[in-house]
Amino acid sequence: MDDLLKQSIIFVGGKGGVGKSTTASALAVMFAKMGKKTLIVSTDPAHNLGDIFHQEINGYTTPLTKLLWGIEIDPEAETRQYINGVKGNLKGMVKSNMVSEVHRQIDMAASAPGAEEAALFDRIVSIILEEGNGYDKIIFDTAPTGHTIRLLSLPELMGVWMDGMLERRKKTNKNYSQLLNDGEPVEDPIYDVLQKRREKFSKVRDILLNRHKTGFIFVLIPERLPILETEKAIKLMSSHSLNIGGLVVNKILPNQADGGFLQKRREQEKVYLRMMQERFTDQSLYEVPLLEEDICTLSHLEGFASHLQKAIYQEEGIY
Numbered sequence: 001m002d003d004l005l006k007q008s009i010i011f012v013g014g015k016g017g018v019g020k021s022t023t024a025s026a027l028a029v030m031f032a033k034m035g036k037k038t039l040i041v042s043t044d045p046a047h048n049l050g051d052i053f054h055q056e057i058n059g060y061t062t063p064l065t066k067l068l069w070g071i072e073i074d075p076e077a078e079t080r081q082y083i084n085g086v087k088g089n090l091k092g093m094v095k096s097n098m099v100s101e102v103h104r105q106i107d108m109a110a111s112a113p114g115a116e117e118a119a120l121f122d123r124i125v126s127i128i129l130e131e132g133n134g135y136d137k138i139i140f141d142t143a144p145t146g147h148t149i150r151l152l153s154l155p156e157l158m159g160v161w162m163d164g165m166l167e168r169r170k171k172t173n174k175n176y177s178q179l180l181n182d183g184e185p186v187e188d189p190i191y192d193v194l195q196k197r198r199e200k201f202s203k204v205r206d207i208l209l210n211r212h213k214t215g216f217i218f219v220l221i222p223e224r225l226p227i228l229e230t231e232k233a234i235k236l237m238s239s240h241s242l243n244i245g246g247l248v249v250n251k252i253l254p255n256q257a258d259g260g261f262l263q264k265r266r267e268q269e270k271v272y273l274r275m276m277q278e279r280f281t282d283q284s285l286y287e288v289p290l291l292e293e294d295i296c297t298l299s300h301l302e303g304f305a306s307h308l309q310k311a312i313y314q315e316e317g318i319y
């Protein structure tokens with residue numbers, strides 16, 4: 001079984017509105033309380049960490065509570081920065097009369113679908129590689145399911161794509177050197193830039209695929225559609241060799257909730273809880289009850305975190 005308590009990078013995913021941000025924040029609060037230096041990162045463009053912690057959080061590390069810091073990645077700002085970086089990398093490589101045309105093309109590429117995702121992914125990579133050593137735990141609160149999986153499969157796709165680019169670059173370079181340098185190899189700065197990115201992606205890929213370092217948690221509620229969607233997501237993640245560390249089953253009706261209506265819902269819930277146990281045999285299931293109020297203060301969050309911690313300890317056999 002994967003050890004959620006030992007992994008240093010945890011991604012929290014799931015369908016819209018099931019409690020991803022709440023779970024990610026509660027885990028972060030829990031780890032900080034255990035004395036672990038923790039960073040929580042929101043990758044969902046519709047951020048709400050700031051609302052949860054009642055504090056303005058931006059693209060940079062913001063202190064939240066003791067031993068806990070937060071970042072909300074702004075995909076637009078990241079894209080702008082990413083594009084400026086790309087332009088910067090090309091400085092001195094493009095003839096001056098071509099610069100404005102090349103920049104125009106890059107700006108066009110920036111507004112193409114996928115550009116924000118690539119920029120967002122670049123930032124995630126930097127956080128993992130650069131901030132990774134400064135924290136004991138990094139928790140990622142992600143956007144609803146599909147988006148996250150696409151994002152996580154990017155290193156693989158990018159890897160293949162970059163191999164192709166590097167290969168082509170090598171060939172071009174060979175032709176050039178034959179033409180220009182009597183066959184002597186020439187320096188190719190673009191090749192170097194590509195090669196560096198390639199190395200960065202493969203490093204992060206190793207971290208994401210290492211189950212001792214990285215965990216993926218799905219949050220779901222005991223209803224049919226979230227179960228089906230989680231099942232699909234797990235299959236897709238497994239096909240990219242990404243291992244799911246556990247499922248948080250959120251908003252379970254507490255025993256003390258009474259009345260005929262709730263009794264009916266509880267019966268339905270039991271069917272779905274059984275279904276989860278049958279379908280997700282490889283996963284740890286961490287159950288959290290529906291609480292009386294939504295989670296909008298630190299003390300609510302601590303309440304949620306204590307339920308979650310109890311469930312994790314029980315699963316991991318710690319008492």
Ligand SMILES: Nc1ncnc2c1ncn2[C@@H]1O[C@H](COP(=O)(O)OP(=O)(O)OP(=O)(O)O)[C@@H](O)[C@H]1O
Binds near residue numbers: 251289292296
């Ligand atoms: N166990 C719980 N008991 C009571 N309220 C809860 C519980 N878990 C989550 N909530 C509430 O449910 C709402 C949705 O939770 P949250 O924002 O964490 O979901 P999400 O999956 O991050 O949503 P989105 O997909 O929009 O990002 C919030 O108002 C939150 O306070």
Ligand SMILES: [Mg+2]
Binds near residue numbers: 021048141
């Ligand atoms: Mg959220």
